Amino acid sequence: MTLAFDPTTGLVSPLVHGLFQGSAYGLLGLGLVLLYKSNRIFNFAQGEFAGVAALVAYLFDTGSKGLPKVPYAVAILLGVAAAVLVALLTERLVVRPMFHRPRVVLLVGTVGVALFLIAVEGLVYQDIAALRPIDQALSIDPIFTRLDRVPVLWSDLAKLIMLLALAAAAFLFFRLSRMGTAILAVSQDATAARAVGISVERTSMLAWGLAGLTGGIAGVLLAVPPFSTTPGIFTGTILTTAFAAAVVGGITSLPGAFVGGVLVGLVQEFASADLPLVPGLGSIRGGGELAVAIVLLGILLVRPKGLLGSET
């Protein structure tokens, strides 16, 4: 029997693409885990924190809409700062007034924020906006290296490295720092936290600020070609899968956001690649999604708390 393609390349391509696509899920998933750990909130606005950052960075990088054109690095920083600001406003105007309501009310509140942000993004910009990737800004070759003829892009590598760095930093923050421990204390027993003198309002602001930061970083890393930003696209295309990935990793586990994201990315890519291992699956429409669904359900049946379990 002869194969229609080189089987080695057949493995490398989905491996590389799965890893990087998974990094995208992981980057958004990290913010979801952060807020779930802190507040037991599912934040549906996380995708649009990324969307806002991408849009603001794009507008400043290109000097559109009457905004001044600024250096690339400054535009990126402004984009991330915008996401942090939006996250802090979300905390102050939506989350805090509903703090003592059932968690499902808060969830709907964050859906409201997502829809509101999509609407505002639409008012500002209706076209497709793709951010210049880092290689273009630095005028270097976009290809970092080739693995068995499959190109590995700088902009993809940046996603993976940043995801690893952020997941590790967030993990250490909760493990070692005083403020991180205080956030965990509030999530475990808010009354006791107040009794020892922790300000529940301040830890909540901090958690949302960090979620905004990771969301913003996700936005400026992901909104590069071939992906492009239109209002709501993060919520529409990445958020749902990021949620699933975060839950599979263990929704209270920061390393789990990484593990879950990459796992989902790999399953998706391997299932939609036309591998001889699973003949024909790649040719089914939605085969990748189907495979992800089956793997996710399987994992959750065996490990209901996700792969990395609780509070790591």
Add this chain to the structure above:
Amino acid sequence: MSLLEVEGLRTGYGLLPVLQGLSFSVEEGTTAVLFGLNGAGKTTTVNAIAGLQPVWGGSITFDGQKISGQPATKIVERGVAISLEGRHVFPKLSVRKNLDLGAWTARKTAKQQLDLVFSYFPRLEERLDQMAGTLSGGEQQMLAIGRALMSKPRLLLIDEGSLGLSPKLAQTVFEVVSRINDDGTTVLLVEQNIGVLPYADQALVMEKGTLTFNGSGKELGESGDLRKTYLG
């Protein structure tokens, strides 16, 4: 001037009043015990003192300064700490981290207080790296009191410190509280366990949000009526 002065305190939940003008004071260096049946308003009272319950009216003064209306953080900083009813340890944090968090407002004295807490509760030192939620009920109670002590309080409030403990363990807790008091900390206990009476300099009895007795522990012990009605 007393260390703690509660004057015409009014508070409640939602629209429902629980305390409608409660007044009492506690002298520095003493152990006061607040008795009363379930629902009398004891927890509401100590939580209000700790700043965990909004004060509707009246005033709470600590060491000559008004603390009612202040946020809990400020009240802890001033020197009032509470061991909550139901213990409220942070279940998924280690004993060590629970204690560290007790010193949230008092980092400088944390080391010294930690040694003090270990001297009262050697058991906690043995279990430093255990998750607080996996401790026995008695150990969790020790941790709750130890965590409150970590802020180096001048007034320690303990709400139902013996609830659910064996008579022997309850007695142990009372003995440690007595040592804490001997070392200079003023203590206000909420109790339903009459075994605490020998340690009480001052006894208060609450019924439906008002005080029906305020005297020495000895007086309460001798008045058979009160004993029967309120302490069962």
